[in-house]
Amino acid sequence: MSSESSLEEILQQYVPEKELAEIKRILYGRDFKPLLDVPGKEVSEKSFEIKGWMMHSGIAEQIRPPRLVRVGLIQHKIVLPTTHPILEQRIAIHKRIESYIEEAYFCGVNILCLQEAWTMPFAFCTREKYPWCEFAEEAETGPTTTLLSKLAQKYKMVIISPILERDTADGDTIWNTCVVIDADGKVLGKHRKNHIPRVGDFNESTYYMEGNTGHPVFNTAYARIAINICYGRHHPLNWMMFGLNGAEIVFNPSATIQGLSEHLWPIEARCAAVANSYYTCAINRVGTEVFPHKFTSGDGREAHNEFGHFYGSTYITAPDGSRTPGLSRDKDGLLIGELDLNMCRQMKDIWGFRMTQRLDMYAEELAEFVKQRGKQN
Numbered sequence: 001m002s003s004e005s006s007l008e009e010i011l012q013q014y015v016p017e018k019e020l021a022e023i024k025r026i027l028y029g030r031d032f033k034p035l036l037d038v039p040g041k042e043v044s045e046k047s048f049e050i051k052g053w054m055m056h057s058g059i060a061e062q063i064r065p066p067r068l069v070r071v072g073l074i075q076h077k078i079v080l081p082t083t084h085p086i087l088e089q090r091i092a093i094h095k096r097i098e099s100y101i102e103e104a105y106f107c108g109v110n111i112l113c114l115q116e117a118w119t120m121p122f123a124f125c126t127r128e129k130y131p132w133c134e135f136a137e138e139a140e141t142g143p144t145t146t147l148l149s150k151l152a153q154k155y156k157m158v159i160i161s162p163i164l165e166r167d168t169a170d171g172d173t174i175w176n177t178c179v180v181i182d183a184d185g186k187v188l189g190k191h192r193k194n195h196i197p198r199v200g201d202f203n204e205s206t207y208y209m210e211g212n213t214g215h216p217v218f219n220t221a222y223a224r225i226a227i228n229i230c231y232g233r234h235h236p237l238n239w240m241m242f243g244l245n246g247a248e249i250v251f252n253p254s255a256t257i258q259g260l261s262e263h264l265w266p267i268e269a270r271c272a273a274v275a276n277s278y279y280t281c282a283i284n285r286v287g288t289e290v291f292p293h294k295f296t297s298g299d300g301r302e303a304h305n306e307f308g309h310f311y312g313s314t315y316i317t318a319p320d321g322s323r324t325p326g327l328s329r330d331k332d333g334l335l336i337g338e339l340d341l342n343m344c345r346q347m348k349d350i351w352g353f354r355m356t357q358r359l360d361m362y363a364e365e366l367a368e369f370v371k372q373r374g375k376q377n
Helices: 007-014 017-028 086-106 143-155 230-234 236-244 265-276 342-351 359-376
Strands: 048-055 068-075 111-113 158-167 173-181 187-192 224-227 249-254 279-284 286-295 304-311 315-317 332-340
Touching (some): 048 086, 068 249, 068 279, 086 143, 086 332, 111 249, 143 158, 143 173, 158 224, 158 249, 173 224, 230 249, 230 265, 236 249, 236 265, 249 265, 265 279, 265 315, 315 332
Parallel strands (some): 111 158, 224 249
Antiparallel strands (some): 068 332, 158 173, 279 315, 286 304
8 A cells, every 4th residue: 555545545446436435335334415615626636635424314303403513633744854952843833734724614514623743743752852852832721722722712712732841830731632623612621641652663751741620521611521642542442431431432543653553453443333332533643754864673673764654544433333544544634523422322222331331340451450550559
């Protein structure tokens, strides 16, 4: 598969139409209709694609009207080479994403989520503190939140902004953080990454450690949302806690590379949507980022300047397990889903996963396991 192709493009090119429909039914579930008011082919043939899908419920309730919300997910490359000054790099990304957010507004997006550490290259592979720590900024008052607050207010849009946070009130501690800005432009809160990888070149614990915000759910103007940042998607209990706390949509802003996790990517967020009866939105950056100095991976390979290819493939899953096709593996893109939040309750009624959970049993056994492990240590 070339880096420019998506799985959908390959299937479209080589599989006959009748067989393709059956493959899509098996792979993706229900056949979502495209959003007719979202620009299509003429945009997607350029370096930026826009795709939109109606992810409505198949159940027409008699009492509750549909609760339709449009979410937008942006995946993108860095704009300038990593050798450019930090401020120039961030400003260039800000300008590009500002134009993408405007596109999202024209497409009627209510809630928008950006990719993990969107204002910077994913430089944690280098283990160098400088200049990369200079990308860190205050979550509530930094330049990125200041910019996005104005856009959120202008467009009446909830914006989820994953950044590298500098907490000056807590000894200049750095965190991997998502800032949630409500549709009035005010910061609703923030969530810090719960699980930090120590795998291959994901040397993130050199810069920040596990977060301390738990599993918050934000009651925004349009929906109850939560953020499971990147590596947290590998932990089923992380997904579960956001559901127990009332989330209707859980976003998974990520930065992950081919060869390591691509076979897991279509599975984990989708499984979480089914198990927890909510919508999941998985966002991954795109492109290959090259750094000035070579670094090693601790696996015997020669020192290298790049992390690997970030394969994009952003997608959305409904509570019934049906999912959209993914965005490109190489292009910047905006994926839009028109969701019916009524489906969250409907799937709880139909499948009974919440009703049949044995949380009391799990809690008792987990407590005993933690207790015994503490004794062993």
